[in-house]
Structure formats: structure tokens, C-alpha cells
Amino acid sequence: MTATTFDIINPATEEFLETVELASLAETDTLIARAAAAFETWRKVSPSDRALLLRRFAAAVDADLENLAQLEVRNAGHTIGNARWEAGNARDVINYYSAAPERHFGRQIPVAGGLDVTFHEPLGVVGVIVPWNFPMPIAAWGFAPALAAGNTVVLKPAEITPLTAIRLGELAREAGLPDGVLTIIPGKGSVVGERFVTHPAVRKVVFTGSTQVGKQIMAGCAEQVKRVTLELGGKSANIVFADADLQAAAAAAPGGAFDNAGQDCCARSRILVEKSAYDSFLELLEPAVRAVKVGDPTDESTVMGPLISARQRETVAGFVPSGAPIAFQGEVPEGPGFWFPPTVLAPDSFDDRAVREEIFGPVVVVVPFNDEADAVRIANDTEYGLSGSIWTQDIGRALRVARGVDAGNLSVNSHSSVRYSTPFGGFKQSGLGRELGPDALDSFSEVKNVFIAH
Numbered sequence: 426m427t428a429t430t431f432d433i434i435n436p437a438t439e440e441f442l443e444t445v446e447l448a449s450l451a452e453t454d455t456l457i458a459r460a461a462a463a464f465e466t467w468r469k470v471s472p473s474d475r476a477l478l479l480r481r482f483a484a485a486v487d488a489d490l491e492n493l494a495q496l497e498v499r500n501a502g503h504t505i506g507n508a509r510w511e512a513g514n515a516r517d518v519i520n521y522y523s524a525a526p527e528r529h530f531g532r533q534i535p536v537a538g539g540l541d542v543t544f545h546e547p548l549g550v551v552g553v554i555v556p557w558n559f560p561m562p563i564a565a566w567g568f569a570p571a572l573a574a575g576n577t578v579v580l581k582p583a584e585i586t587p588l589t590a591i592r593l594g595e596l597a598r599e600a601g602l603p604d605g606v607l608t609i610i611p612g613k614g615s616v617v618g619e620r621f622v623t624h625p626a627v628r629k630v631v632f633t634g635s636t637q638v639g640k641q642i643m644a645g646c647a648e649q650v651k652r653v654t655l656e657l658g659g660k661s662a663n664i665v666f667a668d669a670d671l672q673a674a675a676a677a678a679p680g681g682a683f684d685n686a687g688q689d690c691c692a693r694s695r696i697l698v699e700k701s702a703y704d705s706f707l708e709l710l711e712p713a714v715r716a717v718k719v720g721d722p723t724d725e726s727t728v729m730g731p732l733i734s735a736r737q738r739e740t741v742a743g744f745v746p747s748g749a750p751i752a753f754q755g756e757v758p759e760g761p762g763f764w765f766p767p768t769v770l771a772p773d774s775f776d777d778r779a780v781r782e783e784i785f786g787p788v789v790v791v792v793p794f795n796d797e798a799d800a801v802r803i804a805n806d807t808e809y810g811l812s813g814s815i816w817t818q819d820i821g822r823a824l825r826v827a828r829g830v831d832a833g834n835l836s837v838n839s840h841s842s843v844r845y846s847t848p849f850g851g852f853k854q855s856g857l858g859r860e861l862g863p864d865a866l867d868s869f870s871e872v873k874n875v876f877i878a879h
């Protein structure tokens with residue numbers, strides 16, 4: 426099978442950027458074989474040397490931070506502020522896990538007749554499949570703990586956003602990671618991604634993307650009882666109680682829903698507001714939404730850039746047909762670029778598609794609720810369970826609702842979801858397993874128990 430190519434387009438200008446070669450099946454197999462060979466030496470690198478190499482890798486990312494950020498602005502249309510945060514997050518994640526090889530302790534368990542100890546053994550080659558919405562952070566959340574645990578990694582970026590992943594691969598080599606330890610393989614999901622699932626030398630797949638593809642990956646992995654971590658879609662609730670600081674809740678709501686133009690699996694795309702505060706909240710929300718500055722992502726004052734592609738814009742527009750219950754809408758620039766305005770919908774029915782389905786664009790629905798129990802019921806009335814927020818000044822209520830909502834990442838009086846030092850992942854059809862945090866290495870290793878007779 427011959428390699429094909431993909432033309433990369435700047436989503437803010439629709440200008441052609443460059444052509445990227447997509448790996449064929451045969452090329453993928455060659456690179457997986459090279460990663461499998463590299464595993465035999467990488468696993469034997471002492472924990473302190475593995476740590477040192479990861480620290481050098483983090484330093485190389487830091488030195489290249491502005492270049493990586495500008496690359497993401499051009500490739501994905503992220504605002505420059507967001508793109509710098511994303512490159513910094515990749516650096517921080519590598520740094521955080523550089524401390525892990527020397528601290529991934531086993532246990533000594535008291536037993537009769539001898540000594541019993543556990544070891545964490547690396548798995549082998551880990552395949553990481555990355556979506557287009559946060560190319561740098563999501564890549565690093567997979568490869569950094571996998572490498573720290575002693576695995577080698579093959580990583581497939583999304584077809585449409587491969588440029589920063591390719592650069593991260595170059596930086597790893599420049600920092601001294603041996604050949605084959607971290608291999609970036611641009612290619613199609615149906616070719617490279619699927620090969621990670623079917624190739625017996627790939628011992629684990631880390632997939633972030635749509636729930637639909639995630640289910641196929643999980644089913645495929647079952648064939649070889651292959652380890653799998655899934656980070657999938659979301660339809661998260663932002664629950665605003667009448668006793669909340671409504672001003673603060675309204676000011677923060679656009680950020681929770683429209684960051685990265687809403688192309689965020691953690692987007693708080695359903696705002697649930699207690700009935701008695703519904704009207705006053707909407708009054709405060711309107712100016713906050715109109716203030717979201719949409720435009721040139723290279724401009725430091727821009728808050729929201731374009732959608733990733735014409736196709737994504739079409740999908741998002743499908744949720745706002747003519748006659749849609751638009752409460753209010755922001756502005757977009759004229760001319761080229763895949764723009765879509767920040768949009769607030771106030772649907773009458775819970776059956777509205779916009780209430781139930783993940784939109785992955787800057788469209789948020791506002792829904793009233795009666796009381797605490799009603800809020801939790803509506804928040805949980807979805808197959809997803811990734812994140813969510815609770816706005817209230819009553820600490821008891823905040824804790825009760827946080828325990829009641831079936832989601833992996835909740836925040837009270839903020840929209841914070843992701844910190845590299847805390848676990849991240851979804852309930853229900855939002856995923857399987859957890860990334861980040863102090864325990865991430867456990868999901869990139871097997872526990873081996875050894876008994877030594879006295």
C-alpha cells in the first residue's frame with residue numbers, strides 16, 4: 426500500500442500550510458517493530474537515567490515553547506494564549522512524570538516462609554491515538570507516563586493536526602531519547618490507528634476521541650485482551666444555584682462553554698439554572714457572551730478562534746437550524762476562516778438534539794431546574810459523565826451535588842477540569858480509566874508478584 430498525503434489548512438485563514446505524508450500499513454508495521462526493538466533497551470535504562478532524559482525532553486519543549494505555540498495557532502486555530510498554555514502543559518506533564526521512574530515503588534507484603542515483593546513491569550509498546558482538539562496536551566498525557574514507566578510509544582496524531590506532535594517527536598530525539606522510544610506516525614485512523622489495535626506488539630492503546638470510535642477500539646482490543654484507556658465525549662453540566670455569586674457564575678460561563686471554540690470534551694455545554702435565578706442569570710450572561718472576542722487567533726486579545734474545519738462548522742451549524750431557540754449570539758469576523766459565533770440556546774424541550782448530543786462547538790443550552798434533586802437528575806440524564814461545575818455558596822450543597830453527579834471531574838465555583846497532578850477521566854460513556862495524577866504509571870505497567878523462599 427502506498428503512502429498518501431494530507432494537506433494542512435490554517436482554519437483561521439483557509440490558507441494552505443503544508444503537505445504531510447500519511448504512513449501506510451507497511452510503514453506503520455516497520456515503525457512498530459522498531460519501537461518493539463527499542464523497548465528491550467529502554468526498559469533497562471536505569472530509573473535515574475530515564476528521569477534525566479525526560480527532564481532534558483521537558484527542557485527542550487520549554488526552549489521551543491513559542492515555536493510550538495505558533496505552530497498550533499496556524500494548524501489548529503487556537504488562540505495564542507491557549508496555545509502557549511498547551512505547550513507549557515506538555516512541558517509540565519513531561520517534567521511531572523520525569524520524577525516518576527525513581528518513585529514507582531513496589532510493595533513488600535508479609536507472608537509465611539519467605540519474602541514477597543511486587544514489581545511494576547512495563548508493558549512494551551504503547552499506542553497513543555490523539556484527536557485534533559488539544560494535540561499537544563493529550564499527546565503528552567499519554568506518552569509521558571508511558572515512557573516514565575519504561576514503555577516505548579508510537580503516537581498517531583489526528584490527520585488534521587499533526588504538526589506539533591511531529592515537532593515534539595523531534596524534540597525528544599534532540600533531547601537524547603534513543604531512536605524508537607517515541608515515534609510519531611502521522612496517518613489515518615483506519616490505517617495507523619487501527620493497526621495499533623490489531624498489532625500484537627502494541628500492548629496497550631490510549632485513545633482520546635469520539636465515543637463511537639472509542640467503542641470500536643475497545644471491541645478491537647478485546648481480541649487480544651489488550652489494555653486500553655479511553656477518553657471520550659462529554660455533555661457536561663454547569664449547575665448554577667440561586668444562592669451562588671451569580672455575577673461570577675455568569676462571567677465564567679462563556680469560558681466554561683466556549684474555550685477552544687467549544688471543541689473541548691469538558692465543555693460545560695449545558696447550563697442548568699435554578700428557576701428563581703433563571704431570568705437574572707440570563708441578564709448577566711448576555712453581556713458576558715457578547716464580550717467574547719472572536720477573531721484572529723494570533724492577536725493576544727482574542728478570546729475565541731475559528732472551528733477546526735469547514736466540516737466541523739457544518740456539524741455545529743446543524744444544531745442551530747433556522748428557527749432554533751436562540752437566546753443570544755455573539756459576533757464573528759467577515760471573510761475566510763471557519764467561524765461560528767458563541768451561541769446560547771434556550772430550548773423548551775429536553776428532547777432537543779442540542780440538549781442531548783455533544784456539539785463540540787460554541788453552542789450552549791440553558792435549562793431551568795426546580796431544586797437540588799432536580800439539578801442532579803438533569804445533570805445525570807445523559808450517557809456521558811466527564812466533567813461539570815457547581816456554583817453555590819453553600820458548602821454542604823456543593824459537596825452533596827458533587828457526590829451526586831456521575832462525572833469524573835467536577836469543580837465548585839470554577840470551571841477547572843485538568844491539572845496534571847490530579848486524575849482525569851470519565852464515568853459512563855465518557856471513558857474508561859484515568860489519565861494524569863500520581864497513579865498514571867500504574868495503568869502503563871503490570872504488577873508482578875515474586876515470592877522468595879527463606
Ligand code: NAD
Nearest residue numbers: 555556557582583614618619634635638656657658659690
Ligand atoms: P475521532 O474519534 O474521529 O478521532 C480521534 C482519533 O482517532 C484521530 O486520531 C483519528 O484519526 C483516530 N481514529 C479514527 N478512526 C479510527 C479507527 N477506526 N481506529 C483507530 N483510530 C481511529 O474524534 P475527533 O473528531 O478527532 O475528536 C473529537 C472527539 O474527541 C469528541 O467527541 C470529543 O469529545 C472527544 N475528545 C475527548 C477527550 C477526553 O479527554 N475525553 C479529549 C478530546 C476530545
